[in-house]
Amino acid sequence: MAAPPTAPPPLSSGYRAGRMIALTGAVVGVVYGYDTGSISGALVFLSEDFDLSAGEAGFVNSILVLGNILGALVAGRLADALGRKPTMVLVAAAYAVFSALSALSPTVLVLDLVRFCLGVTIGVSIVAAPLFIAESTPARLRGAAVAGYQVACVAGITLTYFVNWGLSGGGHWRIMLGLAAIPSALVVIPLLRLPDSPRWYLLKGRVDEAARVMAATDPDVDPLAETAAIQHELRTERRGRGGSLGQMVRRPFLRATVFVLGMGFFCQITGINAVTYYSPQIFRTLGFHGDGQAFLLPAIVELVSLAATVAALFVVDRLGRRVVLLSGIGTMLATLLVLAALFGTHSLSGAGIWLGFGAIALFTAAFNFGFGALIWVYASEAFPARLRSLGASVMLTADLAANFLVAQFFPSVLEGLGATWAFGGFAALALIALVFMARVAPETKGRQLEEIRAYWQNGGRWPSEGEPGTTGGGLRPGTAPPLGTGVATSTPGERPRS
Template sequence: MSTASHSAPRPSPPTSLRTGRMFALTGAVVGVIYGYDTGSISGALVFLSKDFGLTETEKGLVNSILVLGSIVGALIGGKLADALGRRVAMLIVAGSYTVFVALSAIAPTVEVLDAVRFLLGVAIGISIVAAPLYVAESTPARIRGASVAAYQVATVVGIVLTYFVNWGLSGGGHWRWMLGLSAIPAALVVIPLLRLPDTPRWYVLKGQTERAVEVMAVTDPEVDPRAEVASVRAALDEENGGSARSLLRKPYARAAFFVVGLGFFCQITGINAVTYYSPQIFEEMGFTGNGQNFLLPSFVELASLVAAVLAILIIDRIGRRVVLLSGIGTMVVMLGVLTVVFGAGKLHGTTTWVGFVAILLFTAAFNFGFGSLIWVYASEAFPAQLRSTGASVMLTADLVANLLIAQFFPSLMAKAGAAATFAGLGVLAVGALVFAAFTAPETKGRQLEEIQDYWRNGGRWPTAATPGPVGAAGPLGDSAAQPTSP
């Protein structure tokens, strides 16, 4: 087929890049709102607990009910985005954020607050699926990687903002404003979403080939839109039939075990204990004057932002395993330090600041290792027809672990004490380190087909000369077993 006679008219690159950046900016704003809504409860919980007279278990429920809703949202998010469109799913997310955030700010009782936060959690779960999908499928190839990474970084930016807002409002105990402020950007993001098209991939999915060609020509002028749409059609045909049941059978059961385990360890090691309860943790350390327990979490998240950006810059240079294992290893050390600090008795002076630095490095190490690698491994472990299914299963394991941390962390702190609680998290982090060391392959520079061969080959890299099952590389692979071609 001649591209000269059938290709859609192509706009100038600046027009396309502006459109692509608008997609990315819209996704990033949703990421900021998601991060803000995830972290806003950390400061609000200090004051609403007093207003509503909450027990430690009820405090945990205020957090865990949001995570429970997120699990529901994540499970329906993919089907919703396929049925109604990525753009419509994003509109639902933005509209739901606006309504449920506003309602949470005026909740008259804790029961109403819990109900509204469950619904907000459903919207968050949908956004976790829909927003990266919308950005990845809509931006030009040359800015796609940065655009998707920008969404992840935007989430950390949202958490940073919520801590500064919490600190600014802590003097008056304005927990309703802490929860409700993100309704404003959520409402504003609806405006560009109403003007932007859906993704070419979704139009192809719905048989709207000509519309897909038109949008492809606008979003990426450097490709032949008809040829690219044909490639999308072929990829969709290949993806048909990918089911969760397939993950339980060879040759991908091993890959499924890896990504599900990684997803679970990502959260069970306690990162969201810091995100949700950092003001209480810092108050336990003795930071109570001048709103220090609200201000210090802001610097913790700023360090996390730097760590996340650093990981993005070096992950393809020094390798996945180095980044992942060094991040988890640092988490283990910092949890050990926190155990010693809290076990030493009343904190004061130097020990107080040692505890702060340990929290800062623990959170930064998470964002450097787990935070930067989990989606990379999930996207690399499976062929196209199982990729979204595998990512969904991993996300569910991640959220289940998050639910456990959100619900039980305050009770553990109250009953077992901070030293025992952080010691328990340290043991789990050691488990995560051992798990990753024995299961995570080094996939730097590997083609997706090579990585799939690794899992088909029982967790061993096939040699260049002998494709198929061989026993030379062992469970982690080594340089001698790697193909000589790039």
């Protein structure tokens, strides 16, 4: 066992270092969002160039999602083996290469192969980036920092739609797909300057480095006491054969596994990427005609969604995870019912068209406020250190499996059964999701990552003071008390705060 560190000097003060890590990780989210949105515009024109059927057009999307699934499955092991930061560097470089190759594809077969490779890269990134951010930011900022990744994703999608609109006149689908290579290449430079997460250093027994990074990124804790507490958790997990799928399907983490699988699946099966991937087709079904409207309206929708995602960032650490999540899902359900009713009663004329537009805008905003922001937070919080990357992989694999179903079959359902059945089906699934999440989603606001283990060990509730899993009224050594308690805390090199 490694010896405890001895008084490492802090690398910086305040929250600056943790915020820089969150910001740099979020840039990867912008690239992910850009690619997710770019295909919606490019698909209109490449379908014409390659003479694709509805099923073939769906496969251009779903082949990416198949790659996502593979990437998410290997991401946890990769992030544990290489480190969170080197995995992020690898992801950014691969983004640049495969985005450029997408723009140069001479046939749809080559495009599908490149998009599969790009999908693997995305699958790794959506596990590694939130994990890196969550493990490198203070508990009181973690919800906002990880939700900031979703802000970045939505910002990328919003940018894409405006780019698509600007390029739609010439049908420049290759430029639409290839532009993501530029920010991908640029983000490699700041990534190389960052440290890895302190929890990854501790997984590898590099205690001194962990303490130094902890001092730099989390002024709320004593880095020596915090690293000791995390080491204790890691030793406990090793005795329980931690870090395996076997432990995830046994108590005490079976409940957590059911939660993350359900959240991942419902996040996508309720239809958000039907709107993201096929928004031009949906707006044409609503009654908006011409490439100008079909490409501009999705951009306006994403601007509304971006505002909602920013709002989630500001309230997720104040109102709590459950309030934000459940209000978002409830609003999604209401808007899906409105859309199903509009299509079912054939009210798509005049005011009905704009009511449909408003429902789609509110649906997308509600998703990003609730599911969109919280999936990254819960993916990085639900499990202790040795299971965290694997648990995130499991959640996001379920998410991507549902995404594959939507990407592949939504065009055929829309064409064969009609919009009423498509959006009515999404509404039924949203109702199931609301009930499921209300029953199983924990409230993790303000909790240290290692502290969340106690929730699952206690049968899905937080231990009261004095129960196993709590220390000194629920605070582990080195953990800052909640804001406003008046309890003084200090870190090395700082005066006590009251």
